[in-house]
Amino acid sequence: xxxxxxxxxxxxxxxxxxxxxxxxxxxxxxxxxxxxxxxxxxxxxxxxxxxxxxxxxxxxxxxxxxxxxxxxxxxxxxxxxxxxxxxxxxxxxxxxxxxxxxxxxxxxxxxxxxxxxxxxxxxxxxxxxxxxxxxxxxxxxxxxxxxxxxxxxxxxxxxxxxxxxxxxxxxxxxxxxxxxxxxxxxxxxxxxxxxxxxxxx
Amino acid sequence: xxxxxxxxxxxxxxxxxxxxxxxxxxxxxxxxxxxxxxxxxxxxxxxxxxxxxxxxxxxxxxxxxxxxxxxxxxxxxxxxxxxxxxxxxxxxxxxxxxxxxxxxxxxxxxxxxxxxxxxxxxxxxxxxxxxxxxxxxxxxxxxxxxxxxxxxxxxxxxxxxxxxxxxxxxxxxxxxxxxxxxxxxxxxxxxxxxxxxxxxxxxxxxxxxxxxxxxxxxxxxxxxxxxxxxxxxxxxxxxxxxxxxxxxxxxxxxxxxxxxxxxxxxxxxxxxxxxxxxxxxxxxxxxxxxxxxxxxxxxxxxxxxxxxxxxxxxxxxxxxxxxxxxxxxxxxxxxxxxxxxxxxxxxxxxxxxxxxxxxxxxxxxxxxxxxxxxxxxxxxxxxxxxxxxxxxxxxxxxxxxxxxxxxxxxxxxxxxxxxxxxxxxxxxxxxxxxxxxxxxxxxxxxxxxxxxxxxxxxxxxxxxxxxxxxx
Numbered sequence: 259x260x261x262x263x264x265x266x267x268x269x270x271x272x273x274x275x276x277x278x279x280x281x282x283x284x285x286x287x288x289x290x291x292x293x294x295x296x297x298x299x300x301x302x303x304x305x306x307x308x309x310x311x312x313x314x315x316x317x318x319x320x321x322x323x324x325x326x327x328x329x330x331x332x333x334x335x336x337x338x339x340x341x342x343x344x345x346x347x348x349x350x351x352x353x354x355x356x357x358x359x360x361x362x363x364x365x366x367x368x369x370x371x372x373x374x375x376x377x378x379x380x381x382x383x384x385x386x387x388x389x390x391x392x393x394x395x396x397x398x399x400x401x402x403x404x405x406x407x408x409x410x411x412x413x414x415x416x417x418x419x420x421x422x423x424x425x426x427x428x429x430x431x432x433x434x435x436x437x438x439x440x441x442x443x444x445x446x447x448x449x450x451x452x453x454x455x456x457x458x459x
Numbered sequence: 460x461x462x463x464x465x466x467x468x469x470x471x472x473x474x475x476x477x478x479x480x481x482x483x484x485x486x487x488x489x490x491x492x493x494x495x496x497x498x499x500x501x502x503x504x505x506x507x508x509x510x511x512x513x514x515x516x517x518x519x520x521x522x523x524x525x526x527x528x529x530x531x532x533x534x535x536x537x538x539x540x541x542x543x544x545x546x547x548x549x550x551x552x553x554x555x556x557x558x559x560x561x562x563x564x565x566x567x568x569x570x571x572x573x574x575x576x577x578x579x580x581x582x583x584x585x586x587x588x589x590x591x592x593x594x595x596x597x598x599x600x601x602x603x604x605x606x607x608x609x610x611x612x613x614x615x616x617x618x619x620x621x622x623x624x625x626x627x628x629x630x631x632x633x634x635x636x637x638x639x640x641x642x643x644x645x646x647x648x649x650x651x652x653x654x655x656x657x658x659x660x661x662x663x664x665x666x667x668x669x670x671x672x673x674x675x676x677x678x679x680x681x682x683x684x685x686x687x688x689x690x691x692x693x694x695x696x697x698x699x700x701x702x703x704x705x706x707x708x709x710x711x712x713x714x715x716x717x718x719x720x721x722x723x724x725x726x727x728x729x730x731x732x733x734x735x736x737x738x739x740x741x742x743x744x745x746x747x748x749x750x751x752x753x754x755x756x757x758x759x760x761x762x763x764x765x766x767x768x769x770x771x772x773x774x775x776x777x778x779x780x781x782x783x784x785x786x787x788x789x790x791x792x793x794x795x796x797x798x799x800x801x802x803x804x805x806x807x808x809x810x811x812x813x814x815x816x817x818x819x820x821x822x823x824x825x826x827x828x829x830x831x832x833x834x835x836x837x838x839x840x841x842x843x844x845x846x847x848x849x850x851x852x853x854x855x856x857x858x859x860x861x862x863x864x865x866x867x868x869x870x871x872x873x874x875x876x877x878x879x880x881x882x883x884x885x886x887x888x889x890x891x892x893x894x895x896x897x898x899x900x901x902x903x904x905x906x907x908x909x910x911x912x913x914x915x916x917x918x919x920x921x922x923x924x925x926x927x928x929x930x
């Protein structure tokens with residue numbers, strides 16, 4: 259798993275609520291058997307016009323935000339489908355951190371498996387950061403996972419909360435399958451117990 | 460001796476599957492059934508291969524292709540028509556055989572949508588934990604199983620360890636009291652719940668659906684309700700098992716038999732929330748007030764009674780004002796238009812929400828003596844090969860074809876349009892599926908969600924229609 263510790267980058271404003279994973283990456287890109295190369299498909303329907311050319315109105319096509327590494331969005335980000343292609347596409351594009359008031363559960367989980375930090379902040383803070391983000395390349399946000407802070411260009415520090423185990427895994431880029439495999443004896447003893455108690459399972 | 464603390468149904472299933480739990484709440488949860496389909500699993504199996512890992516419990520793992528299989532009546536001839544889909548189907552085939560998991564290939568009559576065949580084959584049982592790389596895994600909660608969607612990295616984790624690293628959600632109760640009026644179905648219940656709670660109302664929670672209106676639903680109806688728990692933000696929905704559940708499960712291929720059945724029943728009958736159990740959130744609805752509903756926008760929470768009109772975006776608050784404006788523009792609708800005046804081009808009946816035999820019977824009932832309006836494309840995609848066969852045996856298939864419906868092979872089909880079953884830009888569809896997101900059924904396609912009965916009524920008139928008033 260990829261590490262995440264610190265990031266200073268351009269933040270793109272996406273002031274929409276309920277951004278669903280179909281919107282983040284539509285179905286025609288789910289036919290891949292790989293995890294890589296999905297950045298070009300990120301936000302496909304908003305990002306490209308019907309003839310396949312870039313939609314100049316979409317934020318990530320505008321010069322100031324083409325190299326964004328942070329996305330600031332509205333509440334319930336990542337709702338809908340469980341497709342991990344959504345964080346794969348974000349990451350392949352270069353987005354390593356999302357800031358929003360709230361997330362759908364499965365998307366939130368999927369981010370951590372891919373070295374992406376989803377930060378949840380109160381609506382008022384997100385609104386303020388959205389304004390910052392509108393300044394484009396002139397306003398870079400600094401994210402520090404260890405300190406759990408987002409810092410604006412004028413030095414204002416905003417603290418965010420995060421589950422300690424997820425933080426630990428992300429900071430160290432831990433492979434959670436390897437971690438769990440170390441617990442094989444506990445899993446085996448659970449299986450033995452259940453085989454006796456609920457043999458029909 | 461003090462009495463044990465009352466537990467919710469969710470608490471009980473959670474406790475029965477804990478391998479271990481750390482002080483910070485991070486838990487290792489054992490998974491009884493892992494369902495796998497072609498779209499979200501190839502990268503997970505590849506990860507196992509690269510790391511030289513095996514599938515820990517192949518006997519608990521069930522694979523089936525459903526998302527991008529063609530549903531044409533002659534689909535064997537169409538399997539090669541899309542190169543990427545073919546590669547993905549071949550990958551599942553190879554992975555299922557290499558890793559030795561249970562597998563229903565595309566030409567097996569038991570093939571179908573993963574959430575339809577799990578219950579159909581008796582894989583899904585009360586009190587189990589069920590996961591799948593698909594958000595509509597919530598469907599299996601209808602059996603009182605803790606079932607939810609996971610991402611592909613978690614699919615790999617479950618394949619390798621048969622466990623999931625997770626933490627406990629909060630308990631939410633959605634109580635639907637009273638009796639449903641005629642013409643109102645499970646789909647209307649769940650859309651009405653989401654309209655009330657919003658698409659994020661259940662985030663961080665596991666919902667238990669309770670109350671007389673839920674109890675009186677068939678298993679098919681209960682699956683429709685739990686299926687859309689995720690559209691209300693909850694990863695999982697639950698309904699306590701009862702005689703309706705046991706009657707459905709009894710005799711299914713992978714359900715316990717004989718003494719094991721008796722032992723299972725003894726445990727299953729304890730699977731209900733105790734009197735006085737704590738719920739963090741409670742929502743109550745009166746079934747008598749639920750009407751047939753349709754969605755007008757691009758979020759499942761955009762649901763209104765069919766007797767209503769397209770709302771004015773200004774009537775919303777906060778970020779929802781802009782999203783309603785955007786939704787109306789995308790949907791090509793004007794505020795104030797009567798929902799019943801909206802004309803449709805296509806009718807889609809199927810999906811893991813409403814692709815079961817009872818749904819098809821409901822459509823047949825509405826179509827009795829009626830025809831699909833000229834010019835409307837109406838398709839029925841049964842949820843599994845066995846549902847299809849049963850409908851043919853009951854004579855439903857023939858009647859519906861005579862009434863003007865296309866009769867297709869099983870799969871996810873136009874619910875998400877990964878196969879060729881898609882809407883063209885601007886096309887409008889009355890759909891029995893679960894998501895009306897932008898582009899969901901095809902780029903630029905416009906989706907109105909509703910019950911099978913309402914979709915059938917729309918097929919008859921060519922517009923959104925109150926099935927109760929169908930002349």
